[in-house]
Amino acid sequence: MELSGISALVTGGSSGIGAACVDGLVARGAEVVIADIHEPSGQPAGSPVDPPSHRHFLATDVTDAEQVAAAVELAASLGPLRVLVASAGIAWLTRTIGRDGAFGSAHDLDAFRRVVEVNTVGTFNAVRLAASAMSRTSPDATGTRGAVVLVASAAAFEGQIGQVAYAASKAAIVGMTLPLARDLSSVGIRVNTLSPGVVDTPIYGSGAAGRKFQDEQVDGAVLYPKRAGRPDELASMALELLGNSYCNAETVRVDAGLRLQSGVVSGWRGVGRS
Numbered sequence: 001m002e003l004s005g006i007s008a009l010v011t012g013g014s015s016g017i018g019a020a021c022v023d024g025l026v027a028r029g030a031e032v033v034i035a036d037i038h039e040p041s042g043q044p045a046g047s048p049v050d051p052p053s054h055r056h057f058l059a060t061d062v063t064d065a066e067q068v069a070a071a072v073e074l075a076a077s078l079g080p081l082r083v084l085v086a087s088a089g090i091a092w093l094t095r096t097i098g099r100d101g102a103f104g105s106a107h108d109l110d111a112f113r114r115v116v117e118v119n120t121v122g123t124f125n126a127v128r129l130a131a132s133a134m135s136r137t138s139p140d141a142t143g144t145r146g147a148v149v150l151v152a153s154a155a156a157f158e159g160q161i162g163q164v165a166y167a168a169s170k171a172a173i174v175g176m177t178l179p180l181a182r183d184l185s186s187v188g189i190r191v192n193t194l195s196p197g198v199v200d201t202p203i204y205g206s207g208a209a210g211r212k213f214q215d216e217q218v219d220g221a222v223l224y225p226k227r228a229g230r231p232d233e234l235a236s237m238a239l240e241l242l243g244n245s246y247c248n249a250e251t252v253r254v255d256a257g258l259r260l261q262s263g264v265v266s267g268w269r270g271v272g273r274s
């Protein structure tokens, strides 16, 4: 699929993997709407994002139907909407039960709901609305109306101790890939999922605990190259999945051969950039 001259929507496009996808799409000539709760890194609040560069930021919470609809409408006004990258996501680490066995120290239910709400419901919200707008476009010369890339995680397959909420939210994304591709096949929209391993992004936070967590994951689980991935290495695969006309309904791991161990995760706890 041709990416030049099209419009694209990238949720979570202000940071990390999503921001690298924005860079790649802009470099290929797309108009890109960044739908994120945070301004793109380094941008003072309220300032337009690099106006001549074909990036358009709209403050958007992916869990909010009206806000996502507004972001989709903005994207559709900039050209034929052909691309959605759903990268918005948050991380969370808490064990299912506490040490004392008290109900009160069991995994907080609202935290579980919040992770699923942002990662799973938010992803689906973006797909259902972006794909609706794509379905109204005229197809390109090959009959294609669009391509969607979702973002899961190695935790969808090998969720670790403390990752129950995050793993469930990401396994749901893997699980929705095929039925979404089936639902959208009649209008010429492909759906694939990118599954990152450990990628050096702000999702781990800026503190020492986040860095330690990231280093431990790399040491214990990554084959080669034994380092965290760079966001552009993930974006490269996202762009391939968007552009490759014959790739559909697939989940692709980009993780240097990582297989997460059950892990006793030390020190780090929290919701990334929420």
Ligand SMILES: NC(=O)c1ccc[n+]([C@@H]2O[C@H](COP(=O)([O-])OP(=O)(O)OC[C@H]3O[C@@H](n4cnc5c(N)ncnc54)[C@H](O)[C@@H]3O)[C@@H](O)[C@H]2O)c1
Residues within 6 Å of the ligand: 011, 012, 013, 014, 015, 016, 017, 018, 035, 036, 037, 038, 060, 061, 062, 063, 087, 088, 089, 090, 091, 118, 122, 151, 152, 153, 154, 195, 196, 197, 198, 199, 200, 201, 202, 203, 204, 272, 273, 274
């Ligand atoms: N970094 C990793 O190691 C890693 C590994 C596996 C999967 N992932 C997944 O990759 C995706 C991107 O993560 P990243 O590492 O680039 O993290 P990141 O924190 O750099 O970027 C995530 C972006 O999502 C945005 N966001 C969070 N909640 C939102 C909401 N409710 N509405 C709209 N935007 C929201 C944040 O503001 C942020 O800009 C996430 O889905 C994450 O789960 C990351």
